Every structure is written in C-alpha cells, then in structure tokens.
Amino acid sequence: MKDYRGDIISDFRRLDNVIRYLREYQRELAQKNYHDSVLSASAYQLQHLYTGLEKIIEKSLASKNIKVEKSASYHKRLLKTYVENFHLAENEIVFVADLLAFRHFTRSAYGSELDATLIRQKVTLALTVWDGIKEKISVQMQLDRWSAE
Amino acid sequence: MKIIDGIDYVSLAEAKRVARRVADCLRRQYGATKVLVFGSVVDGFYVPGHSDIDIYFEGVPCEDEMSVMGRLMLDFADYDIDFRPAGLCHPRFKASVLAEGLAI
Numbered sequence A: 001m002k003d004y005r006g007d008i009i010s011d012f013r014r015l016d017n018v019i020r021y022l023r024e025y026q027r028e029l030a031q032k033n034y035h036d037s038v039l040s041a042s043a044y045q046l047q048h049l050y051t052g053l054e055k056i057i058e059k060s061l062a063s064k065n066i067k068v069e070k071s072a073s074y075h076k077r078l079l080k081t082y083v084e085n086f087h088l089a090e091n092e093i094v095f096v097a098d099l100l101a102f103r104h105f106t107r108s109a110y111g112s113e114l115d116a117t118l119i120r121q122k123v124t125l126a127l128t129v130w131d132g133i134k135e136k137i138s139v140q141m142q143l144d145r146w147s148a149e
Numbered sequence B: 001m002k003i004i005d006g007i008d009y010v011s012l013a014e015a016k017r018v019a020r021r022v023a024d025c026l027r028r029q030y031g032a033t034k035v036l037v038f039g040s041v042v043d044g045f046y047v048p049g050h051s052d053i054d055i056y057f058e059g060v061p062c063e064d065e066m067s068v069m070g071r072l073m074l075d076f077a078d079y080d081i082d083f084r085p086a087g088l089c090h091p092r093f094k095a096s097v098l099a100e101g102l103a104i
Helices: A005-029 A037-063 A074-085 A090-108 A116-140 A143-148 B012-030 B062-075 B091-100
Strands: B002-004 B007-009 B034-038 B053-058 B081-085
Touching: A005 A037, A005 A116, A005 A143, A037 A074, A037 A090, A037 A116, A074 A090, A074 B062, A090 A116, A090 B062, A090 B081, A116 A143, A116 B062, B012 B034, B012 B053, B012 B062, B034 B091, B053 B091, B062 B081
Parallel strands: B053 B081
Antiparallel strands: B002 B007, B034 B053
C-alpha cells in the first residue's frame, strides 16, 4: 500500500496559503465598503479549499486501504466515507456538507450573483473548523511521525 | 443503486422512492413547506444511469438552505440529486419549476 503522508503534508502546506487568503478576505468583508471582487475571491478560495481537502481525503482513505468506487456520486460518497471514518465533530460535518453544497451550487448556478452574507458565513465556518480538521487528519495519519522519519 | 462500469444505475421506481424520502426529510427535519420533483423523473424522459433526480424546496430559512442541501447530499450520497432551494433559484427558473414540478 502506498504511503501518501508526504503528499498529504505538502497538500496541507498549499492549503495554508488558501487559509491565509481567507483570513485576509474575512477582515476585508468585515469592513463596510469592501470591493465586490473580495466576494469572488473568497468563493474562489473556498473552491480551492474544497478541492484540496478532497485530495487529502482521497489520499488518507487510500492509505487506510478504504476504497470508494468511482462514479457520478463519487465525490459525495467519498466525503460520506470520510465523515464515517474520521469521527468528525458536528461543526466539522456541517463544514464538509457546506463545502459539498457550495461546490454543487457554483457548478450549477454559475453567473448568478454571490450573496455577501452567505460567503461571509462560509468563510467564517471554514476558518473556525479548519485547524480541527487538519489536526484530526494529522493525528489519524500520524503525519508527525512521518515528518520525523 | 448499482454501480456498473462507473455509472450509477437507479431505476425510475427507486428514483421516485428516493425523492419521497428526501421530501419527507426536508419537511420533518428542516421545516420545508413545499417540495417538488421536476425534470426527467416526472416528464417521462428518465434514463437510468444518466438522469439525475431534480428536487426543488422552499420554506427553509434562506441562510440555512445551502447547509441543508449539503447535509442531504451527504445523507443521500449514493444518489445523483440536483437540489434547487427556492432562495438560490433564478426567478425565471423558479417559475418554470413551480409550473411543471410535481408536489411530493
């Protein structure tokens, strides 16, 4: 079985940048006269966060020899398998479900205007739960042990 | 649901059963006041393995619509369901769904 821990660490590092951007945008969105482009930029980074998390989940499950068959419902079943195997807290499940819905929404409702309240809510949720999600995966995958080797 | 060669096969009868379960869940757990199934499941063009299940709902607070949609996507992960909450629908699209959709 392939050891993906090095790849997962590298994915987390890349997502640290995404989180940094989201923190910056959260501050800007709290101002009264933020530019509309901050909304699009936030949505873009949320999409990155979803894609990155999905890659990490794929590798984490593969490392544990948990297989998810590919099909149209693959992304949803992948996240469901992750939720079931990584013992997520309620707010972490809400975050995963939210990202799943957001991805679905941006794919099917492209061209529609972004709702500021919605984006703010999603950025805040992502920033609230991210450290916990990262920690949980790191512990279960024993990433610290891999780094030390 | 069966996966054959990477394709999710769901019969029309199963798609209708799933739509009713989703509607039940939307009403009981999330307070939806109206749930409609629309598209191929009701218009006679449903093709197992290719068609999705289109579901429109309203009555869930606007700020919760996306989270509810996400929870249902996880709970019904085996099925290709296209959720359309009222607050996230374009008015023209919403009008056509309200005209053609079937209440479940």
